[in-house]
């Protein structure tokens with residue numbers, strides 16, 4: 001029997017029983033036992049892309065955490081989850097067909113706003129319950145299907161995370177990093193086929209990412225075939 005977890009919902013902020021949120025959705029290749037790397041080991045520089053990660057733990061039900069109340073989990077899952085799964089499958093097929101050498105902009109068929117909103121949901125879960133307290137605009141963006149405004153300080157980026165080149169998955173809550181002279185403040189979710197970055201008030205930690213913040217301009221019902229130059233894992 002699964003244990004009952006009480007806590008604060010990472011979207012609506014209500015305190016109560018929390019449900020398990022798969023990050024990403026279970027059907028986006030996240031429905032099996034996974035090895036979650038110890039993020040402290042990663043941040044301490046013990047790992048580089050492509051290298052096998054030794055420190056971490058196995059999770060039997062896939063990547064994710066008890067982070068959302070049942071209503072937020074079920075609402076956002078039914079509104080946005082299927083689109084994310086669909087786009088992830090397209091990307092996995094492209095990666096497989098190109099044997100990892102994908103370098104061009106490829107067309108992705110999707111509901112763009114729903115895709116972006118699912119990513120926002122995933123970052124709320126990854127960043128923990130304190131994040132929603134200071135980001136009421138993002139909560140409104142998530143809980144209102146038709147809402148299209150996101151605070152300017154939040155920007156979203158994507159890259160392709162090849163499952164053969166790196167079996168590592170990671171979820172980094174809000175992190176600050178100095179690269180050269182630039183300070184970066186961001187959160188990252190890397191789970192094949194995508195790596196996702198939410199950058200806050202600062203430029204993204206890599207300069208060769210595909211920005212997808214503009215997908216907020218589409219309406220909830222708008223479907224599109226868009227050319228997205230999504231790069232492979234930046235080095």
Ligand SMILES: [Zn+2]
Nearest residue numbers: 009012069072
């Ligand atoms: Zn909630």
